[in-house]
Amino acid sequence: xxxxxxxxVKALQFLERKTTGEVRVHFVDRYFETDxxxxxxxxxxxxxxxxxxxxxxVLIYVNRRTRRFxxxxxxxxxxxVGQRYWDELAVNFREDLLSTYFENAVALxxxxxxxxxxxxxxxxxxxx
Amino acid sequence: MKKRVGxxxxxxxxxxxxxxxxxxxxxxxxxxxxxxESHYLPAATLKVVENILVEHRDLTxxxxxxxxxxxxxxxxxxxxxxxxxxxxxxxxxLIFIWTEKKRLVGVAGYGFGSRALxxxxxxxxGKYFLPEVxxxxxxxxxxxxxxxxxxxxxxxxxxxxxxxxxLDEMIQALPDFGSLEPFQKTxxxxxxxxxxxxxxxxxxxxLVDYTLSREAHxxxxxxxxxxxxxxxxxxRKRFRNQGLxxxxxxxxxxxxx
Numbered sequence: 001x002x003x004x005x006x007x008x009v010k011a012l013q014f015l016e017r018k019t020t021g022e023v024r025v026h027f028v029d030r031y032f033e034t035d036x037x038x039x040x041x042x043x044x045x046x047x048x049x050x051x052x053x054x055x056x057x058v059l060i061y062v063n064r065r066t067r068r069f070x071x072x073x074x075x076x077x078x079x080x081v082g083q084r085y086w087d088e089l090a091v092n093f094r095e096d097l098l099s100t101y102f103e104n105a106v107a108l109x110x111x112x113x114x115x116x117x118x119x120x121x122x123x124x125x126x127x128x
Numbered sequence: 129m130k131k132r133v134g135x136x137x138x139x140x141x142x143x144x145x146x147x148x149x150x151x152x153x154x155x156x157x158x159x160x161x162x163x164x165e166s167h168y169l170p171a172a173t174l175k176v177v178e179n180i181l182v183e184h185r186d187l188t189x190x191x192x193x194x195x196x197x198x199x200x201x202x203x204x205x206x207x208x209x210x211x212x213x214x215x216x217x218x219x220x221x222l223i224f225i226w227t228e229k230k231r232l233v234g235v236a237g238y239g240f241g242s243r244a245l246x247x248x249x250x251x252x253x254g255k256y257f258l259p260e261v262x263x264x265x266x267x268x269x270x271x272x273x274x275x276x277x278x279x280x281x282x283x284x285x286x287x288x289x290x291x292x293x294x295l296d297e298m299i300q301a302l303p304d305f306g307s308l309e310p311f312q313k314t315x316x317x318x319x320x321x322x323x324x325x326x327x328x329x330x331x332x333x334x335l336v337d338y339t340l341s342r343e344a345h346x347x348x349x350x351x352x353x354x355x356x357x358x359x360x361x362x363x364r365k366r367f368r369n370q371g372l373x374x375x376x377x378x379x380x381x382x383x384x385x
Binding site: 006008009012013015016024025026027028029030031032036037040041043044047050055065066067068069070071072073074075076077078079082083086087089090091093094097098 | 338377378
């Protein structure tokens, strides 16, 4: 692990303090990729993100070369928020990506996610 | 006394005649124009070849021998041995075919331009004999290889049989001999080259893409570079049976910007 002061890492640390949910971000720089959703599912599977206790993991996958992204949510969180939530998240994420640096855009999305995750999967006070 | 001297003279004359006759071949040299102890060629082919060589000799006084042998000896060694013990008369050429080693070697008497003929001999082996025999090791290929090689030699010797086209007539009398052109490997067509080049280009592009591609994975603990071999995902899916399987996620969304 590279200890970084990336806004993404900061946002993830903030999220983990608030909720038991798990969010990971995966960037790729690759020209020949036609299916970001399939690639994101592979990453989701590779990092065994379905093993969270409440099935509340979320993966944000961004290909900077093809300028495409995917967001994958596990069963637990999806059951709580529904598909419409992800569609709106994608719209906002797209706008953020167009209007600011992508790291900031991702961090903003993580903050958005942290609100929802905190609502449904709050971390108990005092728990690490 | 006179009779005795006469007998001695006769003996000397006979010995001299034997030693200096143009056909005084040492043991091991072929006694006929065509010799095939190993039955390498079909009888019909041998007959045609012998007829050709006899006619050529009758017309030109140039003798071409063909010996086909199965001797398990290096052709060059046997040739050297043969040349050592044989009197090579002018205007005589010998063609050896070693069936075990698939070799065709020639030697020419001093009446021929030996250097030029040596080039012809090597061409006979490389251009006619070996391609035909390697392409079709049956009697058909052997016949074509030997006959076309001899034809090439006679063309080089400017045989009257070639000029009168009788040589080709005699060759074509062989059943199903086919073309007089030697077998040549089919060159790959331009289309296959284009397909190959396109394939290589696509493969190269994908390889370069994978080589230059980068991945980073972020968690709350920090971030890491992820190194992947080219086609790692594809190999994992195909050969390790580690595909997504029954992976069930809740929902998801994709988009672009």
